[in-house]
Amino acid sequence: MSRWNVSNLRLQGKAPLAAAAAVLIALGAGGGAAAVSMTRPTVTMAPTNPTAIAKLASTSGIVSAKGRVTEVFGDRFVVQDRTGRAMVAGSRDAMPSVGSNVLVQGRYDDGVMHAQYLVDPNGSVVPVGPPPPRPGAGPRGDGPPPPPGG
Template sequence: MINTPETADTATAGPPERRRPYLTGLFAAGLIAFGLVAGGAATMLAAPRDSVMLMQPTSIAALSPYSTVAVKGKVAEIFGNKFVIDDGSGRALVETGRRGEGGKLVAAGETLTVQGHFDDGFIHGDLLVHADGRAESLRPPRPGPRGLLDRLHGPDVETVAPGAPG
């Protein structure tokens, strides 16, 4: 048999009724795969934000290394993105990270509560609660799609004014 353009097309393609179930199955598998990917992405984007549990403040003198702590006191000194908090029993250096750059996050003499991790001789702040009830997260945004939404919509902790519903 001699291959001519007319015989080559019909020899390799097969009858149309044989190809149709194969193409339908391939199309259905593609739709299912797309649905799984889109559903996974939607689930990640709709995931709830990290919740924050407020702790009871302890004295600075009682801090133990490598622990989660909360300290309430007055801001004694400010050094860029760090400040010293004094609660009467002692003083501790608080690291605020990128959110505290410029020294505008707290004011000298202000009373506040700092929650974070105490290690290497200072507190790595995660949360600041001001005397007027405003709360500010010091955590960096999480990586990935949810972190992108955090960067667009603001910090993990919403600021609620005292007496406001919410």
């Protein structure tokens, strides 16, 4: 006779509910992680054939523009090619220097190219995110509402 009889092994009390909850949490975490990884942009999402700067206004979606950086203004810079110039909204953390050649991948909207990636002549790709919020901005920095009548 064996010491352990599997047929008599039954979960008692709240154990089945706890086991089911643990399985559901694990499935939810796995599904959430998969959804986040699928919605993140990839470096290869933008076209590699640059669009002439003069034609950016007639494009939609993700585009690439290649040129020389001629001016830098805070978190923005100007890229120029043989067809024209374009203002690029970038990030202070990933700012090319004046005179450098750069391939900008992003979206062109309302006269400004919103960079998502910068590619230098060596092929190094630098992701460009939105600028960080200013100090005190957002729901945590708003403070309490003013007193009534004041």
